[in-house]
Amino acid sequence: MNHFLSLQELNRDELTTIIQTGIAIKQHPERYANACDRKGVLMLFQKTSTRTNLSFQSGINQMGGYAVPMDWNASNFSISPIRYEARYVSRNIDFIVARLKKHSDLQELAAYATVPVINGCCERYHPCQALADLMTIYEVSGTFANITVTYVGILNNVANSLIAGCLTLGIRLLLVAPIVNEASWDGELMDRAIGSGFVERMDSLPEAVAQSDYVYTDTWIDMEHFHSADYQAVKDFRMKTMLPYQLSRRALNGSAPYIMHDMPIHPGFEIEEELIESASSVIYQQAENRMHAQKALLLHLLAQ
Numbered sequence: 001m002n003h004f005l006s007l008q009e010l011n012r013d014e015l016t017t018i019i020q021t022g023i024a025i026k027q028h029p030e031r032y033a034n035a036c037d038r039k040g041v042l043m044l045f046q047k048t049s050t051r052t053n054l055s056f057q058s059g060i061n062q063m064g065g066y067a068v069p070m071d072w073n074a075s076n077f078s079i080s081p082i083r084y085e086a087r088y089v090s091r092n093i094d095f096i097v098a099r100l101k102k103h104s105d106l107q108e109l110a111a112y113a114t115v116p117v118i119n120g121c122c123e124r125y126h127p128c129q130a131l132a133d134l135m136t137i138y139e140v141s142g143t144f145a146n147i148t149v150t151y152v153g154i155l156n157n158v159a160n161s162l163i164a165g166c167l168t169l170g171i172r173l174l175l176v177a178p179i180v181n182e183a184s185w186d187g188e189l190m191d192r193a194i195g196s197g198f199v200e201r202m203d204s205l206p207e208a209v210a211q212s213d214y215v216y217t218d219t220w221i222d223m224e225h226f227h228s229a230d231y232q233a234v235k236d237f238r239m240k241t242m243l244p245y246q247l248s249r250r251a252l253n254g255s256a257p258y259i260m261h262d263m264p265i266h267p268g269f270e271i272e273e274e275l276i277e278s279a280s281s282v283i284y285q286q287a288e289n290r291m292h293a294q295k296a297l298l299l300h301l302l303a304q
Contacts (some may be wrong), residue, residue: 002304003110003117004297005103007127007164008189014300015168016144019135021296022289026139029062035299036065039094044109045120046072046100051263052120052128055291056097063295068093072100086112095298116301123157123183123222129262130161131297132289134169136282137214139289140258144169150212150257152176152205152245153270154238156184158218158262163193174208175201179241181222205245206253214282216260217247217270239269248272258282 003009010018025032041060043053057067072078077085082105089096090113099120100106110117119127141147149166151159155177166173193199202208209215220238245251247259249272259281267273276283
């Protein structure tokens with residue numbers, strides 16, 4: 001059974017094909033109107049979501065299938081061992097998109113499900129986001145050759161899947177990430193990344209930007225903790241530490257890379273508001289591509 005949990009499951013040809021298929025679907029959606037006829041996706045969510053939720057539900061419906069939203073905490077997943085519920089729901093559905101707090105729970109779900117499990121975001125990885133990011137780069141540049149991307153922010157789940165994708169495709173990635181989210185740390189992936197020669201950690205954002213075709217930033221606060229009073233000390237520390245690394249005109253220092261952000265956006269913190277709506281921003285294109293890339297992913301998994 002093929003699952004999609006971190007982006008590391010795909011080789012270069014598979015990843016490139018999914019991206020190219022996503023672009024084809026975006027250009028000619030009518031050709032795929034029945035590609036998932038009567039196929040169903042269980043949307044099993046333990047955390048809040050806008051893009052993952054909307055893009056998968058819209059995507060499967062536009063290809064003739066259907067989505068069943070299920071709140072983890074309102075289901076029996078919250079009171080029963082995962083393996084039993086996984087075996088049951090697999091008999092009612094063709095895919096499971098799970099947005100869970102713990103990657104270990106996602107792994108258990110995948111171990112017992114008899115249909116493909118797609119990681120809709122956990123504390124370790126966000127592969128669906130990275131898939132759309134890479135599709136956007138290919139769509140804008142027409143190639144992955146000689147492309148340099150800077151990621152500036154917390155070294156987190158989004159960064160991990162972006163690292164994995166850049167390694168697979170041979171994209172140069174500069175990491176300006178003074179804080180590591182401990183829950184997201186993947187030492188094996190990072191060792192492989194640094195050893196590859198494609199990924200480099202840097203301290204200076206302006207120096208990284210000057211070398212980059214794309215600059216990508218992300219929120220500094222984990223979404224599940226954003227309104228948590230217990231998380232306030234961590235939030236204050238991250239804000240204070242990261243403000244010098246805000247993506248701004250000053251940080252660009254005359255360079256004009258494409259601007260990326262996976263959303264939700266917190267203007268005035270990780271990114272200056274002016275850049276969000278600037279001519280060089282591909283943020284909304286990047287967000288839209290979540291649906292197209294995920295349509296292609298569903299078709300890839302369906303064919304396995």
